[in-house]
Amino acid sequence: MILRRPSLIATCTLLLAVAPGCGSDNDPDPPTTTTTTTSTTTTTTDPPDDEERTVGGSVVGLKGTRLVIQNNGGDDLSFDTDGPFTFPTPITAGDTYDVTIAAQPEGINERCWVVRGTGTAGESHVTDVLVRCSVNPGSIDLGNADRCDPLDPGYCLFPFPNDYFTVPDQDAETGRRVALRVDSMPVNAAVDISAVLGQPPGTVVTPGNVPMNPAEWNRNDGFSPGQMLLTLVPELDLQRSGIGGITHMERSLEPDAPVVVIDADTGERHLVWAELDAYATTDATRALIIRAGTNFKEGHRYIAALRGLRRANGDLIEPSPTFAVYRDGAPSDIELLESRRQHMEDLFSRLGTAGIQREGLYLAWDFTIVSRKNLTERMLHIRDDAFAKLGQAAPAFTVTTVTQNPDSNRSRRIQGTFTVPNYLNQANGVPGASFHYAQPDDGLPDQFNGNGTLQANFICNIPRSAIADGNDPLAPVTPGRAALYGHGQQGTASQVNGASATGDISNLYNYVFCATDFIGMASSDGLNIANLVTDFTRMNTLADRLQQGLLNNLFLARLLIHPMGFGSHAAFQNGAENTSVIDTSDVFYYGISQGGILGAALVAVAQDITRGVLGVPGINYSVLLDRAIGFDQLRPLMNAAYGNELDRRFIFSSMQMLWDRGEGNGYAAHLTDDPLPNTPPHKVLMHVAFGDHQVTHWSADIQARTMGARIHMPAIAPGRSEDATPYFGIQPIDGYPFQGSAMFVWDTGPFNAGTNTGTPPPPTTNQPPRVGVDPHNHPRFQAGAREQIDQFLRTNGVVINPCGNAPCFAE
Structure with a gap:
């Protein structure tokens, strides 16, 4: 049994402090337990x-x-x-x-x-x-109360996240430690993944009957800042209950809101929305999902409360028997119930202070968000350890290929490898590896074998604006601005060779773009990701390799600006005086799609990069995958492995606790004005596609609120958005040029079925948009967006306004 509070004997003497009316003349409100x-x-x-x-x-x-x-x-x-x-x-x-x-x-x-x-x-x-x-408390089945929360009998691990699944830990920043049990976790079935890998049926079959091992989750001292809240409310009707969905999340801040999340210490309401799982095939397995409109604060404890929930016919839905015992103050002599009584009374008291009375509550529970230290310490440790070992030197690198004049925008393409300390537990940090923890395990990754390294790839393109002709060794050099490029979903560094974004922009504005595979979610990780979605115990292999990938990018950035880095090699020189083609005074970041999502984490931990442009970005993956067509191929594998639909919801929520360590969600709060330790503040420019089929624009709104970015207004034409208050909680830019971090929404316009142009607003359910033109790639083609990139990615860059007093339209 996981005990949150000391046992409480249901007597008047012990309840005087928490139950008004116990031993007094007061009418008990809230009710007593005497x-x-x-x-x-x-x-x-x-x-x-x-x-x-x-x-x-x-x-x-x-x-x-x-x-x-x-x-x-x-x-x-x-x-x-x-x-x-x-x-x-x-x-x-x-x-x-x-x-x-x-x-x-x-x-x-x-x-x-x-x-x-x-x-x-x-x-x-x-x-x-x-x-x-x-x-009657005696009627409640508490047989699994040692590993399941009886507040929600519909599913063992609901409500989730939940401090019921934590234990006290005096060494943790939050004072708690996640304590999920393996016998409560989802168990998979064997799945044939051959087709996804292009193999004949039966070639690759993943093992089945394997429970998720929570060991890596239990390293956390709390839950994700972007955690998906889950519970099961039978026969719930959102409209009759008056619950605010994704288009009306500000409803959660209203006094009579049916779904409320408050800070347990301050009582402050937190912006959330609620929705029913549209992927569920039966109402019996249709979880209620509560999502944060802005990330929860690290290290804070929150209380979620549901009240006045109704069926389609308008009838109130009664709470679970266990919750009713606590809410109504039903007395009992059952130790398992009474051991939690004082804690529940504390929740009711805090809710009451916030104006949420216990009468009428359907459910209430609390959860603690992971501390900043626990969330980021692995990445910061490998960064600081690797650069301390590097000292004043440049990372070692090897040029393997030089291609002259590969296209109309570039005069030279240079490929090779560079050396990075390997903190993964397999040689060269291959796909499927996870962090190496030397014994005794202090919770921080260690370099493999004490001095192990890996070889990361790189591709750098020199624009013709830097060298007019790669075949002319005497052509004069105009050094180009140094920039990293972050590639898209499960892609490779070769996407830096594309024409639309890096090609045109590099030549127009003289950027030297370099890229390395974003390992963890690169094409080389395809087999591991296919295995992962059929056995989520492997989730740390993705999260850990992502963090190694962030480190690889940091070393690549150092190579771009170090005197003994790329600029010292003949392949990166030209002209009579062997001038470096790279302006080493600063280095910037530009990423698109997955590169925009992961780029938020990269920029947040970077010491050499202080400015980045995030193309079609968002946080977090537990929000993104539900609303992305890009998960279409992998979802059937997950469904086959985990046939229980509530298992799948739990997985979608819990995976974020590990994914945070390597993606923007875990770092968004520290991306701009509240930097991480030994890290400078940063400024970022977000380019968002309205109605994006691959990275939902709502996830970008969450990111903007969390990191404090401002938005260009008017952001969208009147009537285009289905939101009750479009871009609620995001402050407008009050003048140009703007010196801070910003978000611009690019809109392809209303959908015209006859001409197949434009994009309709996306579904308000947790599903991806599939109608109209996918606007995902459009922002990068816009002349105004490109001019913004040029003006922003400068040492003293600013945000300019390419759209005037109108929304930004994308052709």
């Missing part, structure tokens, strides 16, 4: 002259029939419904009364108890006896 208490009389009517006093009150929460109560062992009253009562036989002033339950309700597993049921009649009638009824 059976009877002593009180003095309360009056609402004048007593008769003969000193007779009536004893009465009310019955609340009764759902069964034939409840019988007594006063002083007799004077029976029977009830079939809630309502007021007065015992027929009065007592004399100065006499005592003792209201008890003579017979519990019939027809339903319910238990009633008496609050303020004993006392001495005084000068007034007794009117405040309260008989409360709720779930």
